[in-house]
Amino acid sequence: MIIGGIDIIALVATLMAASTPVLLAATGELVAEKSGVLNLGVEGMMIMGAVGGFAAAVSTGSPVLGFAAGAVAGAVLALLFAFLTQVLLSNQVATGLALTLFGLGLSALIGKGFEGIRPPPTAKVPFGPLAEIPGLGRILFSHDWMVYFSLLLVAATWAFLRHSRAGLILRAVGESHDAAHALGYRVVAVRIGALAFGGALAGLGGAYLSLVRVPQWTEGMTAGAGWIALAIVVFASWRAERVLLGAYLFGGITAAQLQLQAAGYAIPVHLLSMAPFVVTIVALVLITALHRQGSQAAPASLGRAFHASS
């Protein structure tokens, strides 16, 4: 099925893989922000996940260990952020920006010896006859296991936030840390946990970039994906299902603009490269505008430092 020089089925099939890094990072940041912490270091955590995952996968030959290492690398960086902002009460915005710069620099250093190497391939999930269905098989059942795992994580996060008691406590901490403290919940502990989870997911997203999407290590390869993840969380009004929508939209346009470039349309490359960012943000702004409560959806304690003084 080819329309205007673009293979639609190939495009939709690429969409899921192209969206996965941003989807993972945005879901992690969603959890961190729901607990009331604004971590602007997503880009830094992603790139650390990318280099950490790549290094581990190349050294061990196992992509699974690679993804695990990516998650750990992201979480370690997030814990550094948690220590600075939750224990030492440093400013969250400044610390987050520093974390991104730190992650970009450190990853470049670590990644020096890994340039130009191909990582071990990540296994596709064998769906057998399902993958043979014309069209649908290619779109839904032709991906590697991380794509499905990331969808599972989004669903689990949605259910956790909405239906579990631990999720309720996490939201409560993000809404009013003073009230949560008065009821005896450990605000700082909850937030450190949420940050570590957010860092691990950002790391996984980064590892997916370097192990599957590209797949190789290049300096600064996240190229703003962490920032788009942050924007998606805000414009998705802090709701997991809209994060999924935003991430898939972003991934879809990314894939489409690459195909448009390949198809040789006379549209300036810069406009095409810009398209995913513009379209995603415009679409999510429209969603927020249509739902009037969008502005009130932010966790009330987001970005505020908590100190149990009284």
Added chain:
Amino acid sequence: MTGDETLLAVDGLTKAYPGVVANDGVSFSVAPGEVHALLGENGAGKSTLVKMIYGLVRPDQGTMRFRGAPYAPAEPRAARAAGVAMVFQHFSLFEALNVAENVALGMENPPPMRTLGQRIREVSQTYGLPLDPDRLVGDLSAGERQRVEIIRCLLQDPRLLIMDEPTSVLTPQEVEILFHTLRKLSSEGTAILYISHKLEEIRALCDHATILRGGRVVGSCIPREKTARELAEMMVGAELQLTDRAGRTAGEVALEVAGLSLAPLSPFGPSLKDVGFELRMGEILGIGGVAGNGQEELLAALSGERPTAPGTVMLGGADIAALGPNPRRALGILAAPEERLGHAAVPDMSLTENAILTGSVRKPLTKNGFIDMAAARGFADEIIRAFDVRTPGAHVAARALSGGNLQKYVIGREVLQEPRVLIVNQPTWGVDAAAAAAIRQALLDLAARGAAVIAISQDLDELLEISDRFAALNEGRLSAPRETAALTLEEIGLMLGGAHGMQEAAL
């Protein structure tokens, strides 16, 4: 009530903060089923004491025994597990969560949400405090929010229920129902530790009272055997001044409000409907009513936060309906809203900075567009002195002050600007008897100097004490003002429209 056993025994509790000893060797005991009052001025150490019992603050010294066993809760969870529940003065609720979720957060082992919703409906009906478990707390009125807190406690079958200022937002009828609930609990063997500044209520409800002053126990008594005045004097340790309403004469019409309508400020709030009244110089107009019936909306319309249709608000014959707060301040209309933190004062700014925020229009606190810090500090210090605000200094952040002290500060800030018209909402909420009397006296003195005052309050005794005329606000409609002197409490109750949505089935 059984006197021979004790439920809670507190022995020699001491807690010091940098610069202040909040509790100094406090000892008292509570029997099962006893309603025990803790009395004291703002800052006497009542809140610190109950926080230690609830496990929020750890004592420096001293011991507690609960149901015969040593009791030292490391955190509220432990206190709740032992059977201690608490209703907070500053609500510990989450606005973006619904009622059921808020209740679940205060429980140790909440049942599944659906069961919990059902139980909330049951318990709230039994105790005459109707609540919809699915509504967002952010959309509830202050009175309804308190119901959430109380239901949260009741669902845990506590042995000891701590209540910090529970009646400050309730109508007389609601207070009656709350007391009925508390007496029922007490007869079932639940002890209640009750903090309130309303001495008549304590006389009506409590079996015993322990009086705190400056962090020490200075006495105990059976409240029924004392007059409210004697109780107040025990708290203050000095004779109480009666408010003096002499020296006021109603002058010409200052503020004229006619056909004032305003859309609700919050999605579930009331709209103002055709509100109208005249206010004379030297007069205090009391406006009563249950919170959430348009008080905030009325204050917003009068202060200029919300502009209204032309001709609806007139000052001395001039139409000011379209003017914002600062032009109105320049004309002499000042307001002190109910919510102290976040509306009347910026929590994280110092008292000096908060003084500049509303004071710079009428006081020379700025020079060529720059803040004159010396003058601002002088103004803040003047408020602190004149209204006896207990604080280490004007540099302290507003949020660090106790509720009553901050209230004195925000009222003082407006009164000292010598307004022509002053609108106050809940001027003495959470303020102790002596300080409340001082605030009321300040309002009376202001009126005696010729200013017109609108006092919006849920405390009817307060309105009867200070106002010349009384009007009731009910679902956004204002009744015709009537002379206070000729009114009885029953008539006022009827003007207020009875006990809003309350079920008297329990009575």
